Amino acid sequence: MATREVASLRFQVPLSTESLSEERIAYLERLVRQAKTAAAVFTQFSQEEVDGIVKAMVLAGLDQAQPLARLAVEETKLGVMEDKVIKNMVATEFAYNYIKEKRTVGIIREFPDRNLVEIAEPIGVIFSITPITNPTSTVLFKCIMAIKTRNAVIFSPHPNAWRCCSAAVKVMYEAARRHGAPEEVFSCLEEHTLQDNAYLMRHKDVGLIDATGGPGAVRAAYSSGKPALGVGPGNTPVYLEKTADLKTAVTDIILSKTFDNGTICASEQTAVIDDEIYDLALKKFAELGAHVCSEHESKLLACAVIDPETGVMQAAAVGHKATDIARLAGFAVKPNTKLLITPIQGVGREHPLSVEKLFPVLAAYRARSVDEALKVCIDVNHAGGLGHTAVIFSRDEEIIRKFGEVMNAGRILVNSPGSVGAVGGVYNDLPPTFSFGCGTGGGNSSTDNVNIYHYLNIKRVARRTQAHMWFRVPNQIYFNWNAVENVREFASRSTIIVTSPALEQLGHVDLVRRCIPSGTHIHVSIIPDAEPEVKVVMQGVEALNFYKADQIIALGGGSMIDAAKIMKLKYESPEADLEELAAPFLDLRKRVVEYPTEKSHRIRLIAISTTSGTGSEVTPFAVLTDKERARKVTLADYSLTPDVAIVDPQFVMSMPKGLTADTGIDCLTHALEAAVSSYASPYTDCNAMQAIRMVFKYLPVAYEHPGDEEARSMMHNAACIAAMAFSNASVGVNHALAHSFGARFGVAHGRANALMLPHVIAYNASVPTKFLPSPYQMGYVAHKKYATVADLLGLGGHTIGEKVKNLLRATEQLLDQLGFPRSIADLGVSHEEFERAMPDLTKRAFDDPSWRSNPRMPLISELAELFWKAYEGRGQAKVSLAARERIS
Amino acid sequence: MATIAVWIRIDEERVVQSLQDTAERLDGVDREVTLDFSAVHRIDASALGVIVALASVADDKGIKVVLRGVNVEIYRVLKLLKLASRFSFGD
Numbered sequence: 011m012a013t014r015e016v017a018s019l020r021f022q023v024p025l026s027t028e029s030l031s032e033e034r035i036a037y038l039e040r041l042v043r044q045a046k047t048a049a050a051v052f053t054q055f056s057q058e059e060v061d062g063i064v065k066a067m068v069l070a071g072l073d074q075a076q077p078l079a080r081l082a083v084e085e086t087k088l089g090v091m092e093d094k095v096i097k098n099m100v101a102t103e104f105a106y107n108y109i110k111e112k113r114t115v116g117i118i119r120e121f122p123d124r125n126l127v128e129i130a131e132p133i134g135v136i137f138s139i140t141p142i143t144n145p146t147s148t149v150l151f152k153c154i155m156a157i158k159t160r161n162a163v164i165f166s167p168h169p170n171a172w173r174c175c176s177a178a179v180k181v182m183y184e185a186a187r188r189h190g191a192p193e194e195v196f197s198c199l200e201e202h203t204l205q206d207n208a209y210l211m212r213h214k215d216v217g218l219i220d221a222t223g224g225p226g227a228v229r230a231a232y233s234s235g236k237p238a239l240g241v242g243p244g245n246t247p248v249y250l251e252k253t254a255d256l257k258t259a260v261t262d263i264i265l266s267k268t269f270d271n272g273t274i275c276a277s278e279q280t281a282v283i284d285d286e287i288y289d290l291a292l293k294k295f296a297e298l299g300a301h302v303c304s305e306h307e308s309k310l311l312a313c314a315v316i317d318p319e320t321g322v323m324q325a326a327a328v329g330h331k332a333t334d335i336a337r338l339a340g341f342a343v344k345p346n347t348k349l350l351i352t353p354i355q356g357v358g359r360e361h362p363l364s365v366e367k368l369f370p371v372l373a374a375y376r377a378r379s380v381d382e383a384l385k386v387c388i389d390v391n392h393a394g395g396l397g398h399t400a401v402i403f404s405r406d407e408e409i410i411r412k413f414g415e416v417m418n419a420g421r422i423l424v425n426s427p428g429s430v431g432a433v434g435g436v437y438n439d440l441p442p443t444f445s446f447g448c449g450t451g452g453g454n455s456s457t458d459n460v461n462i463y464h465y466l467n468i469k470r471v472a473r474r475t476q477a478h479m480w481f482r483v484p485n486q487i488y489f490n491w492n493a494v495e496n497v498r499e500f501a502s503r504s505t506i507i508v509t510s511p512a513l514e515q516l517g518h519v520d521l522v523r524r525c526i527p528s529g530t531h532i533h534v535s536i537i538p539d540a541e542p543e544v545k546v547v548m549q550g551v552e553a554l555n556f557y558k559a560d561q562i563i564a565l566g567g568g569s570m571i572d573a574a575k576i577m578k579l580k581y582e583s584p585e586a587d588l589e590e591l592a593a594p595f596l597d598l599r600k601r602v603v604e605y606p607t608e609k610s611h612r613i614r615l616i617a618i619s620t621t622s623g624t625g626s627e628v629t630p631f632a633v634l635t636d637k638e639r640a641r642k643v644t645l646a647d648y649s650l651t652p653d654v655a656i657v658d659p660q661f662v663m664s665m666p667k668g669l670t671a672d673t674g675i676d677c678l679t680h681a682l683e684a685a686v687s688s689y690a691s692p693y694t695d696c697n698a699m700q701a702i703r704m705v706f707k708y709l710p711v712a713y714e715h716p717g718d719e720e721a722r723s724m725m726h727n728a729a730c731i732a733a734m735a736f737s738n739a740s741v742g743v744n745h746a747l748a749h750s751f752g753a754r755f756g757v758a759h760g761r762a763n764a765l766m767l768p769h770v771i772a773y774n775a776s777v778p779t780k781f782l783p784s785p786y787q788m789g790y791v792a793h794k795k796y797a798t799v800a801d802l803l804g805l806g807g808h809t810i811g812e813k814v815k816n817l818l819r820a821t822e823q824l825l826d827q828l829g830f831p832r833s834i835a836d837l838g839v840s841h842e843e844f845e846r847a848m849p850d851l852t853k854r855a856f857d858d859p860s861w862r863s864n865p866r867m868p869l870i871s872e873l874a875e876l877f878w879k880a881y882e883g884r885g886q887a888k889v890s891l892a893a894r895e896r897i898s
Numbered sequence: 899m900a901t902i903a904v905w906i907r908i909d910e911e912r913v914v915q916s917l918q919d920t921a922e923r924l925d926g927v928d929r930e931v932t933l934d935f936s937a938v939h940r941i942d943a944s945a946l947g948v949i950v951a952l953a954s955v956a957d958d959k960g961i962k963v964v965l966r967g968v969n970v971e972i973y974r975v976l977k978l979l980k981l982a983s984r985f986s987f988g989d
Contacts, residue, residue: 044943048943051975053975192943193942193943
């Protein structure tokens with residue numbers, strides 16, 4: 011990187027191109043045109059061809075490393091020739107070692123487990139600014155990167171390094187051309203001015219600006235409106251912590267700080283040394299050729315090498331030897347002095363030598379504690395070096411970790427020299443580079459060591475991921491008459507039966523109690539409410555704790571079983587926050603809240619259903635009533651699924667007709683919604699379809715002949731089978747509407763579902779206004795699914811449209827047969843009242859998670875339309891079918 | 899009588915020469931010239947220069963230049979250089 015003042019003199023911001031002559035513009039246009047053509051032609055090259063060219067260039071660069079280094083020192087009068095040879099070799103050999111096996115053409119990376127492929131796309135024309143401090147090495151490195159990535163480059167070297175840079179470009183270009191690279195793939199601006207740079211930075215055919223220079227160049231690049239790679243200024247602190255291997259540390263710092271006379275911007279600027287080792291460290295520095303300045307010498311030095319007005323280093327000192335700098339300051343040192351060490355007492359403008367010094371002068375600070383040392387390092391870091399580099403020598407892993415956390419530096423180097431360490435590939439596994447990204451701290455877009463990947467547009471081919479599906483149900487489901495006998499299989503010390511007063515009176519509790527193994531302590535918890543609230547559930551949790559229960563038997567309908575699920579949740583995980591767990595989500599597996607996995611108790615939940623509808627005995631859902639806010643809170647997680655389900659029809663024989671109808675239609679709604687759900691799978695389809703078939707056949711019988719054991723048994727099984735389907739495929743908009751309407755007007759869930767059902771079938775079978783993103787489903791198929799249901803029921807029809815209409819008609823007939831009201835109006839809700847409720851109804855329905863798996867994404871206006879259709883009543887459902895083709 | 903259309907196969911090994919030959923034959927064409935690139939797998943800067951020059955001459959003479967059998971890679975080069983719009987393409 012160039013020194014700040016040198017670079018800032020070159021690039022004024024804003025840049026103007028007004029003074030460019032027509033001839034000069036024609037010249038610049040020709041350069042861009044040629045580079046553009048070269049880049050376009052280059053797109054046809056294969057990886058093998060590119061690699062062949064790169065190898066030839068690297069060999070040519072190595073061959074010319076010394077002549078180019080000599081030329082650089084002669085021209086710039088900066089640095090050390092021998093070190094510049096090393097830089098040139100690092101820029102070629104080390105860079106090659108890093109890139110040789112890497113793919114930069116076509117597919118460069120594949121991630122089979124993520125169905126992702128990355129493909130490289132060249133940028134095209136890169137406009138590259140190179141510095142005076144590392145002139146030839148930067149050019150060599152950038153040429154190699156450009157060819158590896160099939161880009162063309164127009165170089166703009168620092169004016170005082172033009173000859174050596176253009177020579178380096180020539181070496182690279184000739185080697186590349188000999189091995190087949192496109193013509194004019196590299197060019198170098200001749201006798202250029204700031205206006206040339208401004209013109210090229212804003213040229214429409216320049217794809218990227220790579221500005222390796224001082225803040226002026228970087229600012230100009232970033233303000234050009236083009237994508238740009240910039241680097242920031244450095245001010246590298248090095249912390250010598252008391253556990254450090256001092257011999258290594260001192261050697262490395264001298265090596266780094268004197269390398270090319272300190273021109274690499276990652277080199278150490280201030281050594282912060284623990285008090286315990288401070289004197290010894292300075293002694294070792296002195297032994298190896300450093301001169302520790304007196305207070306007077308330090309003052310002279312500050313006056314000579316730091317501009318008192320700006321507080322930054324003087325350009326005259328950059329890249330010069332320690333002896334020359336001492337002479338410049340006006341004091342004498344031994345002829346073999348490598349480094350000047352100047353003690354400082356703080357950081358900032360009042361301590362002039364605490365800033366960046368790209369020459370062999372190192373500030374030294376004595377730190378009385380680790381905290382003080384870290385704070386001073388932070389101060390140095392913030393005094394012009396944000397985002398760049400920081401170095402620590404220590405054996406204390408905790409201090410190294412802390413240093414890494416508090417330093418804002420793209421490169422935090424441990425037990426290695428700053429300059430050569432930051433370049434990468436020599437002391438560590440950082441990508442070799444001559445451009446250090448400094449992140450936002452340094453006004454850059456990246457903290458990376460700039461490398462080949464910054465010269466590529468990386469395209470990602472993302473294949474549709476095969477969605478992971480699931481089918482989860484309780485471990486054990488016992489069904490048919492006397493299935494309750496299976497309770498005997500489960501040993502328990504203390505069991506709580508959660509049930510309702512009505513079921514106790516019917517003798518159902520005694521039936522269950524007789525099946526519990528003797529020796530079990532049994533407590534019956536009677537919940538009087540049909541739809542228990544949170545406080546009632548919490549009383550149940552208290553009982554569980556009091557009796558130290560290891561088993562809950564939930565005996566009841568959906569509400570009772572749901573209450574038991576929540577009791578289990580709160581008993582096992584008392585810290586669980588029900589309000590938080592009920593937070594809305596779009597995808598069950600990606601939702602924000604997590605259900606507790608750490609459980610203080612373990613308890614078995616056996617669910618015995620006494621209605622044939624909700625299927626709560628096998629579902630992962632629990633609905634709780636929040637009377638205060640007149641709403642229902644839905645919890646959903648597979649951890650809520652009961653451990654054992656008992657589906658014994660003897661518990662439903664006494665269900666009254668109304669309840670039989672309500673719960674039966676709830677079951678049908680579950681099955682129909684699961685069938686068309688965007689989460690539907692073959693595993694859920696078979697359950698949903700079978701349940702639908704059973705409901706249409708047996709529900710009218712169970713309704714008309716409550717004592718028909720077969721019909722009762724089949725409906726009880728149908729409810730459980732439908733629940734297995736919707737436990738995994740979820741439900742849809744029908745439930746969202748019913749939850750909202752039921753809560754607002756106090757209508758039973760099954761009845762609310764029934765009011766919506768025909769309208770929702772018609773709605774889902776019509777061409778969606780809006781599709782809901784769903785990786786689980788390949789296209790919109792709801793209308794075809796309904797047609798399949800119609801076929802299964804033998805309803806006839808030749809086209810999908812006819813079949814859906816027949817299903818709609820059959821559903822309406824079933825509802826009529828079961829005596830359901832035909833409309834919301836029939837319930838006695840006035841038009842005005844319903845209209846007043848509409849904003850709230852639609853809001854609640856839209857907030858309800860049930861519709862997230864619906865085949866159509868409902869708009870608020872569509873929810874309102876559905877509510878109004880339900881208000882007006884059956885027979886209003888219209889099917890504008892998605893397709894009218896015949897099923898093949 | 900003037901030739902209405904000319905069909906020329908471009909030789910992979912002699913792309914530049916083939917294109918130059920074509921440019922010279924444009925005087926005998928009064929409507930359309932078809933350049934068959936089906937044997938050409940890659941195009942370089944020299945060939946691009948000649949093809950642009952040929953397109954300019956053809957424009958002046960009101961002759962339509964049809965490039966036939968251009969592979970995807972070459973088509974992409976023409977698009978990158980904003981040259982594709984100067985030609986018609988045929989299979």
